[in-house]
Amino acid sequence: MQVDPSESSASSSRATPPPERAAIMIVMGIVLLYALWTLRIEPAPSAGPVVSVNAGPTSLTAEMIPLVSGDEPIVEVFTKVGCPVCHVIPGIPGANGQVGPPLTLGVTGVQRLADPTYRGRASTVHEYVVESVVDPAAFVVPGYPERTMPVWYGAKLSALALEKIAEYLEHQTGNVPAK
Ligand code: HEC
Structure with a gap:
């Protein structure tokens, strides 16, 4: 049985994505990690300076x-x-x-x-x-x-x-x- 050359070339291009796509994925990953990191250290929004009357x-x-x-x-x-x-x-x-x-x-x-x-x-x-x-x-x-x-x-x-x-x-x- 003969392998269709067009099919084999398509599958090989799927296995190795073009370098630009890999670069985009890495950049997106970094941006996402950075966003998560800033969210983590962001101080909780203050409820304003009003002191709670329930505070001891x-x-x-x-x-x-x-x-x-x-x-x-x-x-x-x-x-x-x-x-x-x-x-x-x-x-x-x-x-x-x-x-x-x-x-x-x-x-x-x-x-x-x-x-x-x-x-x-x-x-x-x-x-x-x-x-x-x-x-x-x-x-x-x-x-x-x-x-x-x-x-x-x-x-x-x-x-x-x-x-x-x-x-x-x-x-x-x-x-x-x-x-
Ligand atoms: C942590 C509790 C607390 C807070 C907060 C507080 N006070 Fe007082 N205040 C007291 C106590 C207890 C007394 C009574 C004992 C004394 O004379 O120190 C008093 C007494 C007073 C008196 C005398 C009242 C009288 O009948 O002769 C005034 C006037 C007064 N406070 C005003 C204020 C004002 C204005 C604020 C906010 C800027 C304030 N207090 C915040 C506890 C507090």
């Missing part, structure tokens, strides 16, 4: 908190730095933390200033809020844990952000029971 208070560290310029809307000023993790703040969605007192300073602020054990330097509620944020140890609200509120907020909040916080909180009377 002890897991809140200065490194997790971005700088706040004060140009942000007030809700963002609070949520970016994590105040809602520990405080109820009237008008701020998700701010139902129970670690610290409800931030109804429109009611509680005057009470703190009138407290005979108050040794801070604030003479207005506005000043008291600023002092509470930058120097939490100046007055520890009775019934709440000391050294729990972070002490590094002064380094994260701009003067404008602090002003906005104080301006907002000093007017909150809220409908949550003041403690």
Whole structure:
């Protein structure tokens, strides 16, 4: 039986693909490997700077908190730095933390200033809020844990952000029971 020469030449060309095709395969392989590699080391897309209200208070560290310029809307000023993790703040969605007192300073602020054990330097509620944020140890609200509120907020909040916080909180009377 005779072998058809055309068939044999076709099969031999299948067995040895032209060098260009081999080169293309190699390049594609490298590109694919590179793509897989970059996907592997790509950091997971961040969910944004907003601190989860479910995060335990002890897991809140200065490194997790971005700088706040004060140009942000007030809700963002609070949520970016994590105040809602520990405080109820009237008008701020998700701010139902129970670690610290409800931030109804429109009611509680005057009470703190009138407290005979108050040794801070604030003479207005506005000043008291600023002092509470930058120097939490100046007055520890009775019934709440000391050294729990972070002490590094002064380094994260701009003067404008602090002003906005104080301006907002000093007017909150809220409908949550003041403690
Ligand atoms: C890890 C928990 C925690 C976080 C986060 C936190 N606080 Fe507090 N805060 C407390 C605790 C506990 C107290 C009460 C003890 C004290 O006075 O230090 C307190 C007290 C206060 C007071 C005094 C309240 C009063 O009734 O006299 C103010 C004002 C306040 N915090 C504002 C803030 C603001 C604004 C933020 C965000 C920039 C914030 N806190 C973030 C725990 C926290």
